[in-house]
Amino acid sequence: KSPLQSNPDGFYGHAIVDLMKRGSKLIVIDPRLTWLASRAEFHLQLRPGTDAAIGLAMLNVIIGEDLYDHDFCDNWVFGLDELADRVQGTTPEWAENITWVPADVIRGAARAFATNAPSSIMWGLAIDTQQNGAQAGQALLAIGAICGYMDVPGGITLALPSSFLGRWTYETMQFVGKDVEKKRIDAKDDHPAYATGPYAHPDSVLTTLETGEPYAFHMFYFYASNPIAPTCYAEPERWYNGIMKMDFNAAQDCFMTPTIMGLCDLVLPVSFFPEHDGFVLPHFGRNTHFLGAMNAAVDPGEAKSDLEIDLLVGKRLNPEAWPWESVEEFFDAQIHTQYDWGFKELREYGAFQQPFEYRKYEKGLLRPDGEPGFNTPTGLIEVSSSIYDDFGEDALPYFMEPAMSPYSTPDLYEEYPLVLTTGGRSFVSFHSEHRQIPSLRSLHPDPLVTINPKTAAAHGIKAGDYVCIENPLGKCVERARVSNEVPERVVHAEHGWWYPEDDPEYPELYGVWKSNINKLVPMYKVGATGYGAPYKNVLAKIYKVDGYDAAKGAPESYVPRESRGPESMTGGAPQPLSYETIHQG
Structure with missing residues (x-):
């Protein structure tokens, strides 16, 4: 998550800065060295798509060093013993080999989180849009649960069922x-x-x-x-x-x-x-x-x-x-x-x-039957799911290597030696919105791919150069942003780009295919539950090109809408419909 730029769903990023001014400390898990990460006590600069391994390693430390809230777990947590067995071998050293984060950084972050009560966990689409996202979320929530940080002031708040x-x-x-x-x-x-x-x-x-x-x-x-x-x-x-x-x-x-x-x-x-x-x-x-x-x-x-x-x-x-x-x-x-x-x-x-009450689980406010507890089959926070078995899924969190990665596809990694991540937000746009507003576009005129200086030098790329990002699925051209924000083995490409100044008609369609990073992201690579997607973790290579047209081109078998034949109800470009027509049928 990068809340200063994204302000997601009513959580405003400036609140983090306000809390920092009042003494709050941050742990940031992010492949990029963002403004917040640069000011964090611990920055876990992980390989994109490996958040679940970070969560399991932190659980290993918190449980193994007896840093969890025994009273809360005894009364309100289901499956702690099973979870403890699961994470017995997921040490920070185990996670370092997977995530590229030093073991001592993982261990320090786990201790800091567990020994500074209350603390809170916040995540955004960076968890949801990776293949192992469901398990990463399960592990992170388990950390908050066993530390006793659920529905307490300064912790992880829970909504009323009548939301x-x-x-x-x-x-x-x-x-x-x-x-x-x-x-x-x-x-x-x-x-x-x-x-x-x-x-x-x-x-x-x-x-x-x-x-x-x-x-x-x-x-x-x-x-x-x-x-x-x-x-x-x-x-x-x-x-x-x-x-x-x-x-x-x-x-x-x-x-x-x-x-x-x-x-x-x-x-x-x-x-x-x-x-x-x-x-x-x-x-x-x-x-x-x-x-x-x-x-x-x-x-x-x-x-x-x-x-x-x-x-x-x-x-x-x-x-x-x-x-x-x-x-x-x-x-x-x-x-x-x-x-x-x-x-x-x-x-x-x-x-x-709206009025808000804490510790609703003690007052019967979270369950439709009015009984104390949580709205789960067991009435407890389930760090081992009681329903996943019904779906053929593991009840406990686990790490699954991304489908396209240095370790799951080593042959592919030889040709495409960089881990590509996408989805970072900008202050002046929201996904594909606002590209057509001149005042905002002037502040951020081009799509940017962030490349580590050593990686850029190895490829003969300088800041501002046009860079083609390619993998077996497709190509995309963005301009180089050379920065230590990303490690040498990772590049970050912006998403949501199209060019309102380009021809809107076929075949250009506002230049939508030139800087379309989603052309490099595969379908069907989701988690076992059906949730998650590999937007955060695929492989790619980069090389310098002369301009955006290096990735230009309509899809294979592309057919302009006006050529579809008599079955088209209007033909040609879409026609605005008057609301009087809707009323009249």
Whole structure:
């Protein structure tokens, strides 16, 4: 995580700086020497994708040196003995060979965390977007649990089950119907743990797109998403070709994007935050700690908010699921589930800080039956899962070498001798957003690949040079940023880049394929539970080129949307649709 740049989901990075001013000390686990890492007591500069090994080694130290909270573990933790057996051999020396972090640094960080109560653990997409992410998260939470840092001031806070976020996320699933829900592409054969949720598994969706099995898709709807730009889809060329087969694609967005220009027949214009009433729900750690109002300040004209569009379309498709006549009625209904005031009052408040209680597990506030404990089958925090066995998964955390790495694919490593990691944030953009805003773009005009000075010199690369990053899956060109921020064996490439100044029409699509780092990230390399992905850990080589066009080129078998034939409902570029047309059918 790099919270100063990302400010994820309501956790604002400046709070870390405020805490540092009050004496808080940091342990930073990051392949990059970030601003926070440079000021940390311990910086564990690990090989990307090996966080689970760090977690297991820290558990080895904390349990082996008897630094854990015996009272909390005796009363509230399930599976400590099994966990102790698991980590008996995962010493810091064992982890050093895997992670490239010196054993004494791992040992020092573990001792510091366990002996400075209370401490907290925070992670972001750096854990979620690695292949071993589920096990890394399990290990890190086990560290917090056995140290007794759960739901205490200064520790790891837990949300009430009545969190707004939990209700809103699944509000409309009740209208789908069990027969239809059973037909979703859920990857239950490969990833049964993922199949317990309400969503289709991305890997299986791509397989279905390419094969038409078990049934064909006919439409995609892009909602605040720009997937063929290097944001959320690995191997974006495959996704492009699969989605191109659809009869009709639509999107709602504030700007024309490469995805819209390349794939969509229709686009619904979305208003900006000053143009509509809205609701802000931060949810870092699933804690909706405050409710905020966005009050419309200017007339949006033709554009509408996402929720206004949802209401218009929802009432046409399934009126039962959309009984509200306005966004204010919708907000009122959600607020009234917990409070006796509504959106009008929230507008006056500006923001409402929700009440918070600590040690909810002692008071029966975390379980639907009102009993003390945690909302798990055992009623305890499970450092050894009581349900993973149902999915054929190991109950305890473990380290799994990434599918593409110096050790799992040594022959490939000879040709592609650098570990490539991606996903670092910038102060002026959010994934692929804001590239089209001149004032922000002027502050960060080019995509940057960060290379250690020794590595750059060995490849004849200087700061500002155009660098091609390549592996067996594809190529991407970014400009060199030469810095000791990364170790010699690692390069970090920025994601989310496209060029609004380039031709938006086929075949350029705003130059989306030139600096598309996701072309080097494989699909299907997820963890056994179905969660995680290898965005943080693949192999690559680098070499100097003359410009961005060295990686230019549309996907193989690329077909412009206007050439699809008579089945296209509009043909050519996507057409904005008036909201009067929606009303009139």
